[in-house]
Amino acid sequence: MGLFVMPSLGSDMESGTLVEWLVAPGDTVARGDAVAVVETQKGAIEIECFEAGTVQELKAQPGTVLPVGAPMAVILAAGDAAPETDALPEPEQEPQPLSKPEPAAEPAAAPARDTTVPAAAAGAVAGAIKASPAARARAAELGLDLGTLAGSGPGGAVVLADVVPGGARDIGEPASRLDEMRKAISAAMTHSKRTIxxxxxxxxxxxxxxxxxxxxxxxxxxxxxxxxxxxxxxxxxxxxxxxxxxxxxxxxxxxxxxxxxxxxxxxxxxxxxxxxxxxxxxxxxxxxxxxxxxxxxxxxxxxxxxxxxxxxxxxxxxxxxxxxxxxxxxxxxxxxxxxxxxxxxxxxxxxxxxxxxxxxxxxxxxxxxxxxxxxxxxxxxxxxxxxxxxxxxxxxx
The missing domain is CATH 3.30.559.10 (Chloramphenicol acetyltransferase-like domain)
Incomplete structure (x- = not known):
């Protein structure tokens, strides 16, 4: 596959906000696996890969707004060489937390974990509960035990939607997201009636x-x-x-x-x-x-x-x-x-x-x-x- 980019999810889509990664470097993915959650004006969408391979690098951070076609990750099939790419395009805004700022580490009251393991790879530790970084941080904020949650992500991993009902849609101001969705619908339908x-x-x-x-x-x-x-x-x-x-x-x-x-x-x-x-x-x-x-x-x-x-x-x-x-x-x-x-x-x-x-x-x-x-x-x-x-x-x- 090589370079994995922000896909277009509709003729009216210009950019999307990366909400969370569902994979970490070193993970093996199959065709059709969900690898990331992206927020658009129409809501949170799980982005799939279309070829099997191994995740080599995550190039974008959660919270970053990326235009369609912007590099997000490097996913290589067996025998592929890493693609040579120019520097990432400037995001439309600096990465911002999708809710209140997430702590760098779990609060003292949260279950202890090996802090030598990178957060992005924590779910892959042998014997550990598989969970995305955003799901871990959100569960820590809410004082939830990840072991009590049923995971719906790849391989049964706990993702953000399992921690917060409605996933990314429940984070932030719902009315504002609804306004953005209505703007997107209005723009798409106006364009449709004008051009078709x-x-x-x-x-x-x-x-x-x-x-x-x-x-x-x-x-x-x-x-x-x-x-x-x-x-x-x-x-x-x-x-x-x-x-x-x-x-x-x-x-x-x-x-x-x-x-x-x-x-x-x-x-x-x-x-x-x-x-x-x-x-x-x-x-x-x-x-x-x-x-x-x-x-x-x-x-x-x-x-x-x-x-x-x-x-x-x-x-x-x-x-x-x-x-x-x-x-x-x-x-x-x-x-x-x-x-x-x-x-x-x-x-x-x-x-x-x-x-x-x-x-x-x-x-x-x-x-x-x-x-x-x-x-x-x-x-x-x-x-x-x-x-x-x-x-x-x-x-x-």
Missing amino acids: PHFYLSQTMDVQATLDMLAVRNAGVPPAERVLLGAVLLRMAALAVQKTGTLNGHFTDGVFRPAEQVNPSLAVALRGGGLVAPALADVPAMTLDEMMFAMPDMVSRARAGRLRSSEMTRGTITVSSLGETSGEVMAGVIFPPQVALIGIGAPQMRPWVIAGGVVPRTVITVTLAADHRVSGGREAARFLSQFEVLVSQPEVL
């Missing part, structure tokens, strides 16, 4: 057959194992998108690049306000049971500030659902560089004509926002038609 020629197409669909299928499937099943309507509709949307390639992919540098997989981003409303849109990978290949595990897991981690960088960058289309007790219609704004967004309204009981008679049926309204540079009304209508076929014939799932 949106057009919208809506269709109301009879979803009663799908609800009846779920009622049979979930009968006698414990609540934790039931399949919910949201998971079914997400899978149906992904399957319909597969048949309409011009809605799935990215528009960058004036060129549309279709995606090989359908990775729908889920619009997740955060409890304190704001919105993030992490993505599931290759939904058409997932079973409904797999989706019912993956979706709640992703939502809970999004609200706890523990998303991964790949989840923030792999999205190829966004699906925003209003749930089962909300508005009837939603027309959304496309998340660049994606080229479409699917808005699914809450189910509504309506009179519906079937075989010449009027009967009560549960319906949903699906609204597609699409980029007119890439697709037109014909492609949008094909997607809605495919979606309606799946909704009316859920047995094909």
Whole structure:
């Protein structure tokens, strides 16, 4: 791999603040391992490495604001030589503690540890509790015993989010972080509406057959194992998108690049306000049971500030659902560089004509926002038609 740099986690991201390292020099990492936590305007994100290797050097200190592309660490694969790099770019600000100043050593009341071991490598000591430096310092501040905490980091290491619920999001002024997130959302959506020629197409669909299928499937099943309507509709949307390639992919540098997989981003409303849109990978290949595990897991981690960088960058289309007790219609704004967004309204009981008679049926309204540079009304209508076929014939799932 060589030089590990600050990644771009969205088209509107210019810089990020390094919150904590989850690795230390000498650690071996595999592809997909989380190596650091970075705070952006959209919250705290776990940054992953994309190749296996050994951590040679950490070039940035926690608290430093780094522009996208700035060197963060050196991670070498077997046989690689250390890269020659220029001096680090000047950070946008001097490293600052993310909460009150952390003590150089634990207070006297804290459990004693071997002070000859560097803090960054303390978690790697044989027999010691594995924990990131920021987690150790924060636990010492709060007088917590690391041995009582369940670690969610690499190899079961205790990380900052395990010490403070919500992780970095709970440090500092929440209102200020929320203001920054709203500014980021506002800037991104304003840019989207200004640069993407949106057009919208809506269709109301009879979803009663799908609800009846779920009622049979979930009968006698414990609540934790039931399949919910949201998971079914997400899978149906992904399957319909597969048949309409011009809605799935990215528009960058004036060129549309279709995606090989359908990775729908889920619009997740955060409890304190704001919105993030992490993505599931290759939904058409997932079973409904797999989706019912993956979706709640992703939502809970999004609200706890523990998303991964790949989840923030792999999205190829966004699906925003209003749930089962909300508005009837939603027309959304496309998340660049994606080229479409699917808005699914809450189910509504309506009179519906079937075989010449009027009967009560549960319906949903699906609204597609699409980029007119890439697709037109014909492609949008094909997607809605495919979606309606799946909704009316859920047995094909």
